[in-house]
Amino acid sequence: MRLELSRLNRRFGGFHALDDVSLSIAPGEFLALLGPSGSGKTTLLRILAGLDYPDSGSVSRDGADFLSIPARERRIGLVFQHYALFRHLTVIENIAFGLRVRKWRLRPSRVEIRARVDRLLRRVQLEGLGSRYPSQLSGGQRQRVALARALAVEPDLLLLDEPFGALDALVRVTLRRWLRELHEELALTTVFVTHDQEEALELADRVAVMNNGRIEQVGSPEVIYQQPATPFVCEFIGKVNRFTVRRSGAGFGAGGWLPDGDPWQGRFDAAAAYVRPEQLKLGVPLALPAWEARLRHIYLAGSVAHLDLYVASIDQTLEADIASEDLSRLGLQAGMELRVAPRSAVLFPQDGAGATVNQERWIWHARSPVPA
């Protein structure tokens, strides 16, 4: 089934939770709604679930109006951040709930319900825990019960609201790999809300980045990461260095670095440049334009080393990430001087008042990349 969300608006008092949001969700797709708290992502999910309604706009499922269908008839599986299990029911009774509340004519027989619950228990790897109460389970187990309960009614659409938000880091990673595998098996259209960009990039086929009630960009994780559409997406997804470049002659420059070309043909005099830490090249030859930087600190974080580089000519500290094993190969030590330059950057022009103009994005790549 295909969902079309068109021009949704939702206000809570003076707060604009959704501001003219349009989005289409393809059958079988795994879509992440990613954004900081208050960006409207949960409101959007609740509208899909039938727990909230937009002030204006429409949602259609395969061309038919979806908003007029009450929540309990939408055939939706819903999973909450805090599990929302029925604490007075055992795991089996929790999973069977959606089947047992059905009208007599549509309700499967006892034997059938039991068989389906057993199948689901196996699928979520909780065999043998069926007669426990939720309070006797760990967080990861509870969330799997919640998922089994949602899947028991054979939904057309699975909605997950920060499903891993309350779990500790290790369980979170295990559970999301497992969820991805489950999705590949079931091919169930899935929308999940998260504020964790790593989770969104790793799990989803497509990511919608939200901010202030608007969708800033929709795209595959690669596109979101490598070709961010707005400064917000640059800053929200991953770590990024931001600095200002100004017109110098025919092109632009910041300190000793000069990106070649000017796609705007002189229309702008300044731009905000974003460079990811892994896109900073260290030890640039003297023949190429680069910054003279002082290596202030090396933070060794397992396989990756984070370097603090102070660039005097733009008076800013930049962060560079390199593989730990390259530290000794390059002979890097705190206090030494280095020539550094971006390998690639995303630039947004700024108008006279210093505001960025999102539509005129420039994705710049170095012409002759020199190996690090």
Next chain:
Amino acid sequence: MRRRVLPGFGLSLGYALVYLGLIVLLPLAALAWKASGIGVEGLIRLLSAPRTLAALRLSLGGALLAALINAAIGLLVGWVLVRYRFPGRRLLDALVDLPFALPTAVAGIALTTLYAPHGWLGAWLEPLGIKVAYTPLGVLVAMVFVGFPFVVRTLQPVLASLERDVEEAAESLGARRWQTFFRVILPVLAPTLLTGFALALARAVGEYGSVIFIAGNIPMHSEIAPLLIVQKLEQFDYAGAAALGAVMLLLSFALLVIVALLQRWSGRWAERTT
């Protein structure tokens, strides 16, 4: 013995036991001792008197019914106070405690005035053939009044801690509103609701002050057991009063044990935690 983080277990337990002994057990023991003065024969005579039986039936039956009514109405009022925001909510919330604060005699006289044949409410009910004052119905009204705060006050914190997303989960799983109430909300509230029920019941069984004014105290009709006790005291029949008191105590105790067992059964999911 394991070391405890907080010291003073021995001292505080000892204090608690002495206190309970002085305040609760000693008077009860005195009651039992005094009651034993009546002898087996006297007890049988007391319990086989139709007037005693009628009074006990009214006291216990009325209290049970009043506690049931309070459980239902208290749940509703608690729900409204916790779930909705409306002007005057705080005032309404404060009003709930009024039956606690009012001297029971004042409450009794106020209720009697309201429900008497020419009272504000009585004047309307009389033509409909409903007599409240000076009937068992009046006893019930007074018992409901004094027991009302218990259910509301015990339920409120639990109602406030109910998670909204559990109800939303039930709805998205296809449950209709009444199914969500009976299958999801009520089972979680049941242990607390029973606590409130037991408190309201206990209060109503022993209530004297507010009931005697509205009851009219017609023997065999609207006379409650505590009034019989008072009458015996006035006739210097101390043993008989104590015996009747002891019987009431035993019956109330049995009722409370049943409620406690029900409560345990309804809360079995909460006990087992790993």
